[in-house]
Amino acid sequence: MTIPDLTFTIERAGPLECAAAPHIAFALAIGDESSISIHSVILKCQVQLEVSRRHYNSEEQQQLSDLFGEPNRWGETLRPLLWANLTHAVPSFENQVIVDLQVPCTFDFNVAATKYFAGLQNGDIPVSFFFSGTIFYAGDGGRLQVIHIPWEKEATSKMPLKIWREMMDAHYLDTAWLCLRRSVFERLYAYKRTHGIPTFDEALTRVMDARQ
Numbered sequence: 001m002t003i004p005d006l007t008f009t010i011e012r013a014g015p016l017e018c019a020a021a022p023h024i025a026f027a028l029a030i031g032d033e034s035s036i037s038i039h040s041v042i043l044k045c046q047v048q049l050e051v052s053r054r055h056y057n058s059e060e061q062q063q064l065s066d067l068f069g070e071p072n073r074w075g076e077t078l079r080p081l082l083w084a085n086l087t088h089a090v091p092s093f094e095n096q097v098i099v100d101l102q103v104p105c106t107f108d109f110n111v112a113a114t115k116y117f118a119g120l121q122n123g124d125i126p127v128s129f130f131f132s133g134t135i136f137y138a139g140d141g142g143r144l145q146v147i148h149i150p151w152e153k154e155a156t157s158k159m160p161l162k163i164w165r166e167m168m169d170a171h172y173l174d175t176a177w178l179c180l181r182r183s184v185f186e187r188l189y190a191y192k193r194t195h196g197i198p199t200f201d202e203a204l205t206r207v208m209d210a211r212q
Contacts, residue, residue, distance in 0.1 A: 003147055004038060004135050007031040010127075010157035011098065015167035022105040022171045024163060026129075028155070031096045037138040041090035043149070044133040047103055049116060050126035050156075052078040063119035067112060080128070083113045087133075101129070107168060107177045117164045124158040131155075 009029045016023035032038060056064065061071045068077040084103045091097065109115055117125075131153040139145035180188070192203040 002034050002036060003145075004032045004034055004036050004137050006041075006135065006149060006153065007033075008129065008131055008153055008155040010129065010155050013157060013159050013163055015163060015170065016100075016102055022107075022167050023102045024105060024159070024167060025100040025102050026127075026157065026159075027098055028101050028129075029096060029098050030090060030093070032094070035094060037092070037094055038090075039092050039136040039138065039144065041136070041149075042134045043088045043090050043099075043131060045086045045088065045101060046130045047083040047086065047101075048128045048130070049081040049083050049113060050128050051081055051116065053126040054123060057121065060120055064116065067115045067119065081112050081116060083127070105164065105167065107172050107175075108179060109177065110179055117161065120161050122161055124160050125164075127157045127159050129155045129157070 007030070009031070011027040011029050013024055013026045016025045030041070030043075051068075056071075061074075065071075068074055086101055086103065088099060088101060090099055106114055109118070130151075131149055132151060133149045135147050135149060137145055137147075188200070188203060188207075191197075191207070192200060195203075195206070197203045197206065
């Protein structure tokens with residue numbers, strides 16, 4: 001009995017347009033040469049940044065030391081970074097369909113992927129996609145059949161860093177997030193009020209200047 005054998009290829013990537021929050025959309029081509037009628041696919045995907053598969057200049061190494069430690073240890077510390085776990089409902093198709101895998105992004109520097117993107121200057125970022133999930137298809141006599149996607153199914157892509165930068169500039173132009181403990185924030189807020197400082201930017205600048 002013929003069963004579906006899906007292939008996965010990333011065709012392009014770009015910022016998700018008109019999105020309320022920053023996302024990068026990867027156009028995923030799903031192919032099946034068996035010509036079976038696929039009713040639907042519940043697709044699960046793990047997205048990883050293959051950080052050991054690119055070169056880093058000296059400034060990037062310095063910026064990424066908070067994430068990977070000193071460069072002389074990178075042979076041990078450079079490991080793939082988990083970016084996202086996604087689930088996507090693929091509609092019915094025969095032979096091929098293209099869907100958008102929408103990867104959410106954040107400017108929270110407590111997230112390793114954000115630290116990594118922000119620490120780079122230019123170039124491409126190797127990204128790997130690992131697939132699993134369930135295929136619903138028409139079997140003999142048109143009866144509904146179900147099989148699982150084999151674990152070895154995967155795809156790769158090289159995403160230009162400028163895609164992430166342009167997307168973040170569109171959502172957070174010339175800004176960055178800073179997460180503080182409530183007690184620290186309350187002290188900063190009190191300092192701001194006591195000294196009549198109009199913005200938190202200026203309050204932090206004054207504190208840092210005073211410490212120098």
